[in-house]
Amino acid sequence: MKLLLSVLKRTYTPAVCTSRRRCVSSGGSGLLRRRDETLVVGSSRELVQRLGSQVEVRTGFITEEEEGALMREVEPGLKKKRYEFDHWDDAIHGYRETERERWGEACEEILSRVRSVAFPEGSPLLGPVHVLDLDKTGYIKPHIDSVKFCGSTIAGLCLLSDSIMRLVKEDATNEWLDLLLPRYSLYILRDQARYNFTHEILKDEESVFNGQKVPRLRRISIICRNLSG
Ligand SMILES: O=C(O)CCC(=O)C(=O)O
Ligand SMILES: [Fe+2]
Numbered sequence: 417m418k419l420l421l422s423v424l425k426r427t428y429t430p431a432v433c434t435s436r437r438r439c440v441s442s443g444g445s446g447l448l449r450r451r452d453e454t455l456v457v458g459s460s461r462e463l464v465q466r467l468g469s470q471v472e473v474r475t476g477f478i479t480e481e482e483e484g485a486l487m488r489e490v491e492p493g494l495k496k497k498r499y500e501f502d503h504w505d506d507a508i509h510g511y512r513e514t515e516r517e518r519w520g521e522a523c524e525e526i527l528s529r530v531r532s533v534a535f536p537e538g539s540p541l542l543g544p545v546h547v548l549d550l551d552k553t554g555y556i557k558p559h560i561d562s563v564k565f566c567g568s569t570i571a572g573l574c575l576l577s578d579s580i581m582r583l584v585k586e587d588a589t590n591e592w593l594d595l596l597l598p599r600y601s602l603y604i605l606r607d608q609a610r611y612n613f614t615h616e617i618l619k620d621e622e623s624v625f626n627g628q629k630v631p632r633l634r635r636i637s638i639i640c641r642n643l644s645g
């Protein structure tokens with residue numbers, strides 16, 4: 417299946433870079449951009465193209481109804497918890513989370529679609545699916561997922577809000593990529609993008625993509641991972 421970039425409803429203004437960093441859109445690669453819908457910008461065209469093969473954003477991966485089905489399943493468990501704000505040392509600020517191994521039929525169908533596009537057939541997966549609920553003021557600081565517990569691929573469904581995921585090369589912080597993750601999208605990070613770059617979800621005040629404000633509301637992500645080999 418080809419990337420479903422054309423489902424993105426809004427158009428974003430052409431690259432107007434207001435940040436210190438040099439913005440180069442992925443125009444011309446044909447993979448990450450269709451019409452005016454840019455989903456990836458980065459520190460250089462070369463990086464966007466090279467790392468672009470290890471990063472996917474599939475817009476409209478789920479429908480509004482499917483988001484509703486997922487919410488009905490995760491909301492009761494989340495509501496029993498309180499958002500955590502006070503742990504200054506945590507990678508995540510303003511969040512609550514849970515894990516879920518068994519899902520109802522509708523959700524299982526969605527998750528098996530995620531697995532079939534994100535992971536090679538037969539690749540052993542982490543059993544429980546991770547559900548992360550970020551408050552409107554919550555954000556995820558730069559980190560690399562534990563190499564002990566999870567393998568080469570991270571796949572996340574984005575519910576309730578658009579957001580921006582920033583990837584920064586661990587040993588060369590001038591190399592970076594910003595991904596626009598629209599509500600209803602699926603993102604996939606593989607290989608170098610997963611091992612050699614930190615990832616983070618920007619807080620509302622910093623949530624600007626390619627010069628355009630992207631309001632960050634409460635956001636829920638549902639994340640599938642494979643096991644480390
Ligand atoms: O919310 C997301 O999409 C990413 C979460 C994350 O980075 C993590 O749980 O390690
Ligand atoms: Fe992570």
Ligand SMILES: [Mn+2]
Pocket residue numbers: 503504505506
């Ligand atoms: Mn702590």
